[in-house]
Amino acid sequence: MATDSRSAEPASAPAAEAIGSAGFVHLVARADGDALAASGLLARALADRGTPFQVSVGPTVADRTERVRDRRAAADDVTVAIGAVDADATRLDTDDRPATLAALEAVRGLEASPDHVLALAGLVAAGVEPGAGESEWVLEAARTQGLVDRRPGVAVPTTDPVDGLAHSTRLRAPWSGDLSATRTALEELGVDLAAPDAFDSDAHRTIGSAVALDIVGDDEAVPAAAETVQRVLRPYATADAPFATIGGYADVLEATARTEPGTGAALAMGHDAREPALDAWREHGRRAHAALEAGSTGRYDGLFVVGVDDGPVEAVARIAAAYRSPESTVLAVADGEAAIATRGGEPLGATVEAVARELEEVGIEGVAYDGGRRRGYLRYDPGVDESTLIQIVRDRR
Secondary structure, rough: OOOOOOOEEEOOOOOHHHOOOOEEEEEEEEEEEEHHHHHHHHHHHHHHHHOOOEEEEEHHHHHHHHHHHHOOOOEEEEEEOOOOOOOOEEOOOOOOOOOHHHHHHHHHHHOHHHHHHHHHHHHOOOOOOOOOOEHHHHHHHHHHOEEEOOOOOOOOOOOOOOOOOOOOOOOOOOOOOHHHHHHHHHOOOOOOOHHHHHHHHOHHHHHHHHHHHHHHHHOOOOHHHHHEEEEEEEOOOEEOOOEEEEEHHHHHHHHHHOOOOOHHHHHOOOOOOOHHHHHHHHHHHHHHHHHHHOOOOEEOOEEEEEEEEOOOHHHHHHHHHHOOOOOEEEEEOOOEEEEEEEEEEEEEHHHHHHHHHHHHHHOOOOOOOEEOOEEEEEEEEOOOOHHHHHHHHHHHH
């Protein structure tokens, strides 16, 4: 439910100051890859210090608020929110800056050593190119330690390119979501798919070039696809990490945050959760591409709408905005939930909160929402008329 005030504003003092002497820390995270990585960075620092902690992941402001309020805190307990909450908590991040960067500052304030590969994956999930802006030192540290190396190819989590490309939600090609079709497309390249660990630069380059051509040459691709696909080419390969590339790691974080948050949290904390995380990622990618393929579409002034019968609306909206939408803003609508995604970098928290308020004002029940960088999520009574939601979002865009 949308509320009239927010009591948990971003903390003026570093989060490290709030949790440095805590007896117990409750981390309550937004359900996306950036926030999941931030929670993992903090959790690892707390574990190194011997400070007990708990990580909770909530897909809406109301869900996170309930988790904070339901817990009986001791005098030396501290609750850190990664994402907005309507309760008494220390807010780690701000709406216009990746939570991963805020977590890195807190970890350094605790005099702990962050996992630079996890941090880079969180930044990519937040839409930040590794090494750009404030992240330059993170990439440099990872390179200095020999943790990452840029190479030709495509950013997927697995060494098997068929598996990685078919299930990735960071790209959209004619074969996306279909293992058999992906394999057929790659077999035509003359690359030995049975020995991906032996791929040299030429093999990776061949696959990357073919993927780019398939994406931009798709009849349904929009001009923006040519720019978007550049973000998944020439990936940062990892030397000793759960997944083959930084971009692939980010894709898994995004998938698990929405579908298997417990698995995602365990992964971010450094536990051995690679296989269940990959299983969740595969199912998430398959469903997202199938939903986009089968979905209905409508174009409005400044808004592209995708109607989804069954599928992860946030992933559908994100993929459509990147590769299929002639408009910069996409609304994906399913039964009782919707997602907003944009190609721009503006935060959507205020927009989705305003949409939630207006839905309540016209009598819609069960409204809950969340917003972050370039994404917004809504949950509501399934009986709501789709045209009502579309009109409200149009008015707010």
